Amino acid sequence: MAPLIVAVMPIGLVFGAVAASKGLSSLEVTLMSALVFAGGSQFVAMDIWSHPASWVALGFSALLVNIRHVLMSASIGTKMPAFSGPAKYAAMLLLADEIWAMAEFRAARTRLSPAWYAGLAVPFYFVWVLASLAGSIVGAFLGDPKAIGLDFAFPAVFIVLVMGFWKGRENGAVLGASATAAVVVHQLLPGVWYIAAGAAAGVVATLLTGWRREACA
Amino acid sequence: MTLDPNAFLAIMAMATATVLTRVAGLVLIRFVAIGPQQKRALEAIPPAVLMAVIAPTALATGPAESLAALATALAATRLPLLAAVAAGVFVVAIARALIGA
Numbered sequence: 001m002a003p004l005i006v007a008v009m010p011i012g013l014v015f016g017a018v019a020a021s022k023g024l025s026s027l028e029v030t031l032m033s034a035l036v037f038a039g040g041s042q043f044v045a046m047d048i049w050s051h052p053a054s055w056v057a058l059g060f061s062a063l064l065v066n067i068r069h070v071l072m073s074a075s076i077g078t079k080m081p082a083f084s085g086p087a088k089y090a091a092m093l094l095l096a097d098e099i100w101a102m103a104e105f106r107a108a109r110t111r112l113s114p115a116w117y118a119g120l121a122v123p124f125y126f127v128w129v130l131a132s133l134a135g136s137i138v139g140a141f142l143g144d145p146k147a148i149g150l151d152f153a154f155p156a157v158f159i160v161l162v163m164g165f166w167k168g169r170e171n172g173a174v175l176g177a178s179a180t181a182a183v184v185v186h187q188l189l190p191g192v193w194y195i196a197a198g199a200a201a202g203v204v205a206t207l208l209t210g211w212r213r214e215a216c217a
Numbered sequence: 218m219t220l221d222p223n224a225f226l227a228i229m230a231m232a233t234a235t236v237l238t239r240v241a242g243l244v245l246i247r248f249v250a251i252g253p254q255q256k257r258a259l260e261a262i263p264p265a266v267l268m269a270v271i272a273p274t275a276l277a278t279g280p281a282e283s284l285a286a287l288a289t290a291l292a293a294t295r296l297p298l299l300a301a302v303a304a305g306v307f308v309v310a311i312a313r314a315l316i317g318a
Contacts (some may be wrong), residue, residue: 041235051223053226111268
């Protein structure tokens, strides 16, 4: 879990710095990180932030960017028999990409416990909020995170997790379809449609390989 | 430390939309029966989403990012998470400095 905390810190700092440059106060930055807690949609919001802020445009963009959470919570929700009903919903409030990925990774190997999930999600949450606040304060003095490669920390975490999901040829079809669709859509459409496209392509690939195997049997 | 009413409203709208997406999946699986076919589809989502998130960075951003992605993937077969991530960050920084990308 330490690598996630290390990875979220620079992203939080960068978010705070970007938000400050868009004219948000430290209080507004902290509130957004604490209440929204979804980095991707927060960065997109900074792209379209206006004065005065438009709650319709920002709310709708957050809905689009985070629509993947529906699939993620459906997927991880089936792996939470050890959670009580309220605990399940509480856990979903802290469902970020990285936490979900780690939880899926864990659930594939052992039983997912509420204590393990809280131990991952709660520190991650507080580091995100505090790093955003710090970034909004020191934003102007922060160097370019690209120069020391820190922007690569999140993709690197995801790469390690994908390697853990590798299960052979059938699984390879899912990963190949997802990668192809994501790259193509990323080139053609702005925003985060490439994530939805990759997920859809992966699901189609697994259903197709399933049908072919049944047809051969 | 100011809080603009419009900004506050926008933040609340973003928060509401995000919470809706987070709990919708739980509500969904209560009302939709999960058969073997649905189970296969749900199981494909985690690797597919992860792959989709990294693919543009790894394949279509530049040689430094592709090289670092490869290095991270190779390191992941031998090293723990933090070491593999550190290797990726190290390689991307060196490669950017050398290539100038």
